[in-house]
Each structure stands twice: as structure tokens, then as C-alpha cells.
Amino acid sequence: MRSRVRAAGHAVHPMLMVFPLGLLVTAAVFDLLQRITGGSDWAIAAAYTMAAGVLGGLVAGLTGWADWALSVPKGTRARRVGLVHGAINSLVLALFALSWVLRLGEPGWAPGWTAVIVSWLGALLLGVGGWLGGELVERLSISVDEVAQPDATSSLSGHQQRFRAARA
Template identity: 60%
Template sequence: MRSRVRAAGHAVHPILIVFPLGLLTTAAGFDVLHLLTDRVTFAFTAGHLIAAGLLLGVVTAATGWLDWWLVVPPGTRAHRVGLLHGLVNAVVLVLFGMSWAMRLAEENWIPQWPALAAAWLGVLVSGLGGWLGGELVERLGVSVDENAHPDASSSLGASAA
């Protein structure tokens, strides 16, 4: 089940996922730094990281949904797991979106406990979403090239097309 959304021979969705996941998780880390130091700059940075993570999360989700819709056969376990993977990660974006919106209402974007809880819950839920993504690729072979093997040619080679 080769991905249809590709760049330079590779599926785009797994390339992009590191960005929102890293930005949103790092934002939660900056929240911890803010709590430990009471420095406003850490809270301000966390808010901006969440905004960037949400924007890239939407782009990343779009590539995943396209692959799910165009590549994964309906009625298969992969289709069900893919749907659950997408929905779980949508919950992550909603949780971080709520956290970001609550910060906007505060002076200097200082997060109160509900905003912090939403972000930290988002990090935890993203672990489940990541596990489901791993299940799709590693167990169900979604987005794995049909010619993949330990000595396969480069994805940039002419035979990869």
C-alpha cells in the first residue's frame, strides 16, 4: 500500500509528523520550565510553539487523511486502525487548540491549570496516536513500498518510479 502523497520517493505524512509532534511536546516542556522558573518568556514560547504545532498538525493530518482515503482499502483492519489513528490525533490537535485559546485570554500568555492540563493530556494522547501510526506501518504495511527489502534500490533511482 504505497502512499500517494509522496516527495522524492517517500511518503510525506511520516516526514511531516515529526514537526507538530516535536513542537507540541516541546511546548509542554516549556510549560514545565515556566512552572519551575516563573519566567514569562517560557510561557510565551510555549504558546508560539503550540501555534506552529497546530498549523503543521493540520497540514500533516491532511496528508494522512488523503493516504487513508486513497490507499487503504475499506473494510480492512488497516482502514479501521487508520481511522482511529486519525481521530486520536485530531483529539490531540483539539486539546492543544483549547490550551492555546485559553492562553490567549491571559496576560503574557501565562497558562493557568486548565491550559496546562489540556496540553499535557495532549502529549499523553499523542503517544496513543503514535503507537497506532506505528501499527499501521510496521504491522499492517501501510505506506510501505511493495518492493521494499534490505537490498532495495534507492527511492531516488529510476527503478523506484
């Protein structure tokens, strides 16, 4: 089932989601390092990394929502899994936003234990949401090109573009 939100022959959501995934997990690690070492640089790095991750997650989430709404057939397991995937990842963004707000105004952006626990809860749930995203692609063939195979031509190839146009 082909994604409707595409760029250069590929689905946009998988390209974008790697950034918030990496940023948010890194922010949670920075939080823990700050609590262990007391270093203010870790707290500042966590706050900025977290903010970038939440903003990036909103953009990636919008592209995922568009794919789910436009490409995934209603009444299918993929539709249900996609809904749970989106809901969990929305909760993740809310948790990281809350963690960011909890440190807002603190000297040196230093997070208290509540902010750290909230960010780690978000990071753990991010793993669940990511697994469901993998289930959508690997098991339910969402966003997989119907002509995919080990020797397929490049998605930028004119030959493949004509082949797709002929099949449509």
C-alpha cells in the first residue's frame, strides 16, 4: 500500500520520524546525565534537544496522520494499528512537552526528578510507538511500494515512473 505523502519517490513520514525519535531519546539520556553529574550543560542540551524533538515530531506526525487518513483502508487491522500508533506517539509528544514545561524557568533548565521521569516514560512509550510503526510497514505492508523487490530500479528512475503510470 503506497503512501500518499511522498517526496523523490519515497514516503515522507519514515524520512522525518527518525529526527524526533533520535532527538527525544537523546534528550532523555541528557536528562539522566544531568541528574547523575549535576552538569548544567546536560540540562541545557536536553531542553533544546527536547524542544527540537517535539517540534519535529509534530511535523512527522502530521505526515503520518495524512498517510493514515488517505492511504490506509477503513475497517482493516492496519487502520486500527495505525490509530494506536498515532495515539501513542501523540502521548509521547505530550509527555516530552510536559517535561520541557516542568523545567521552564528553572536555573540552567535543570530538570527535577519529575521532569526526568516524564521524559523517560515518553522515551519508553516511543519504543512501543516505534514498534507499532514497524508492524505497519513490516507486517501490514503499509507504505511499501507494490513493485518493491531486490532488483527494482531506483525510485527516481524514469522507467519505474512509466511502469507505475501504466499500472494506474
